[in-house]
Amino acid sequence: MTNTSLIPDSFQSWRECIEVRCQVPLTKEYCEKRIVELKNAKEFNTKKFIECYGAEHHRRVLSWFEQGLKGLSS
Template identity: 40%
Template sequence: MSVIPQTYEDWEYCITVKCGIPLTADYVQARIVALQDVESYQTEKFIRRWGAAHHARTLRWFQQAAQRIETAGRDT
């Protein structure tokens, strides 16, 4: 696996296992809101550090995580 995740599965592993951050609905939604605010200092810093393409991928992965959480909630 690359240092920078290239797939949703690699990204999810990095977040949940390596970083120990649970992908809760609240956390995922907060990250989506933050990543969509391209004028915020933190998002600008993220884009400068990792690039616009990785920013877009990361936002999509958080959106995908939100969909999985929503689907799992309907299945219970």
């Protein structure tokens, strides 16, 4: 994460943001739920996320949840 931005720009900074700053454990269930929601373009929260942060960041965050889930399965 850059010093000038609070929006994570890498998997490591995203994970730190979720687990440390937000104090949300990255569990299998949490990752799976968020992946399903982020893949549903018609879902209200997903639409709002894309409106606020853009499609590119949406794709990055989805990939980070998938990467996090994969790491939990290893």
